[in-house]
Amino acid sequence: MATVAWKQLLLNALESNSHLKHSTFFQLATVGTNGTPSNRTVVFRGFQDNTDNIQINTDARNRKIEELKRWPSAEICWYFTDSWEQFRIHGNIDIIDGANPDPLKLQQREKSWFANSLRSRSQYLGPNPGLPRLIEQAQPEVSLDPSTGPVDAFCLLILEPDQVDYLNLKSNQRLTFKTVVSAATDKSWVMERVNP
Amino acid sequence: MATVAWKQLLLNALESNSHLKHSTFFQLATVGTNGTPSNRTVVFRGFQDNTDNIQINTDARNRKIEELKRWPSAEICWYFTDSWEQFRIHGNIDIIDGANPDPLKLQQREKSWFANSLRSRSQYLGPNPGLPRLIEQAQPEVSLDPSTGPVDAFCLLILEPDQVDYLNLKSNQRLTFKTVVSAATDKSWVMERVNP
Numbered sequence: 001m002a003t004v005a006w007k008q009l010l011l012n013a014l015e016s017n018s019h020l021k022h023s024t025f026f027q028l029a030t031v032g033t034n035g036t037p038s039n040r041t042v043v044f045r046g047f048q049d050n051t052d053n054i055q056i057n058t059d060a061r062n063r064k065i066e067e068l069k070r071w072p073s074a075e076i077c078w079y080f081t082d083s084w085e086q087f088r089i090h091g092n093i094d095i096i097d098g099a100n101p102d103p104l105k106l107q108q109r110e111k112s113w114f115a116n117s118l119r120s121r122s123q124y125l126g127p128n129p130g131l132p133r134l135i136e137q138a139q140p141e142v143s144l145d146p147s148t149g150p151v152d153a154f155c156l157l158i159l160e161p162d163q164v165d166y167l168n169l170k171s172n173q174r175l176t177f178k179t180v181v182s183a184a185t186d187k188s189w190v191m192e193r194v195n196p
Numbered sequence: 197m198a199t200v201a202w203k204q205l206l207l208n209a210l211e212s213n214s215h216l217k218h219s220t221f222f223q224l225a226t227v228g229t230n231g232t233p234s235n236r237t238v239v240f241r242g243f244q245d246n247t248d249n250i251q252i253n254t255d256a257r258n259r260k261i262e263e264l265k266r267w268p269s270a271e272i273c274w275y276f277t278d279s280w281e282q283f284r285i286h287g288n289i290d291i292i293d294g295a296n297p298d299p300l301k302l303q304q305r306e307k308s309w310f311a312n313s314l315r316s317r318s319q320y321l322g323p324n325p326g327l328p329r330l331i332e333q334a335q336p337e338v339s340l341d342p343s344t345g346p347v348d349a350f351c352l353l354i355l356e357p358d359q360v361d362y363l364n365l366k367s368n369q370r371l372t373f374k375t376v377v378s379a380a381t382d383k384s385w386v387m388e389r390v391n392p
Contacts, residue, residue: 020277022275027223027225027273027275029223029225029271029273031227031231031232035227035267036227036269036271036286037225037227037233037269037270038271039224039225039235039271039272039273040273040284041273041275041282073231073232075232075233076235077223077236077237079223079237081216081277086236086237088234088235090232126391127391128391129370129391130370130372130390130391131390132388132389133370133389133390174326174329176326192328193328193329194325194326194328194329195325195327195328
């Protein structure tokens with residue numbers, strides 16, 4: 001199966017910006033429980049197998065989980081600071097936490113857990129993110145066995161793109177990609193060149 | 197009047213990352229007309245006079261204007277790639293286009309227009325952003341007189357922050373700032389240290 005055009009552009013951008021640590025960081029926008037937008041930086045954890053679905057790890061105790069349960073729609077804004085390319089990727093997010101009833105999804109969560117460094121995994125054992133920090137609260141020494149599977153707070157998010165807007169500020173080109181779903185065929189993409 | 201604490205942190209971050217062109221770029225999330233989140237990179241155009249209000253320039257023909265007219269709530273996510281600091285700044289946006297009835301706001305729009313380079317100003321004379329681009333469409337040579345005032349498409353956005361979330365990934369510190377409005381006093385901010 002051929003790689004969809006926007007995914008190829010994204011793979012190229014990841015390659016040409018790979019010397020920058022922050023090239024795998026992007027901003028994820030969701031709609032808050034009160035209907036207002038939320039926006040935060042998260043880390044790209046690769047595509048799901050051979051699909052164009054985007055994987056993100058998060059702490060299940062974070063506010064965005066509540067937001068996504070209510071309204072699964074999200075938009076990634078990913079700006080590559082060296083190649084001056086922007087990808088806006090819209091889609092719905094599937095939340096895979098430890099309570100997920102699908103054994104295949106639990107396997108994916110486990111795989112994603114072990115793909116993290118031991119240091120990253122230890123963060124999921126820290127105090128509840130966003131809650132007030134007590135001054136006297138000592139930082140406990142967390143030691144995590146490398147063979148320990150995903151802890152409760154570890155959550156895998158999978159964003160399935162349905163719309164992509166690509167902008168190249170060097171060539172001043174802008175392309176939009178939209179999914180077309182028909183009963184007879186798989187999901188396919190339609191590309192259009194638009195004014196930047 | 198003392199500078200509010202989060203603004204001082206932001207000024208420090210702008211200073212320590214000023215060697216990077218992209219340090220003035222941030223991601224702005226809004227809620228789309230269909231209730232889904234939108235997210236795009238925009239450029240910081242300074243604070244409004246001596247306030248903590250954040251200025252952004254945009255093309256009035258962009259989709260985000262429609263979105264903001266319906267729902268003025270927005271959240272900035274601003275990640276500084278050298279100092280590893282993130283600012284999430286939530287607030288409502290005031291749209292100042294050429295049809296604004298307030299002469300003081302029109303003055304601010306004009307000031308913001310002339311603060312742009314001549315090249316940046318010329319972009320507002322280009323074809324309608326986001327509309328299909330015709331292959332045969334030649335790029336017209338745009339020549340703009342330096343003394344020409346703001347064109348119709350030029351729009352000044354002013355975000356008035358009401359909540360800020362600061363995260364420092366080097367020191368692993370996180371602070372939240374919330375506004376408290378009372379009838380007797382001006383807007384004031386309450387800071388809290390929270391778990392990262």
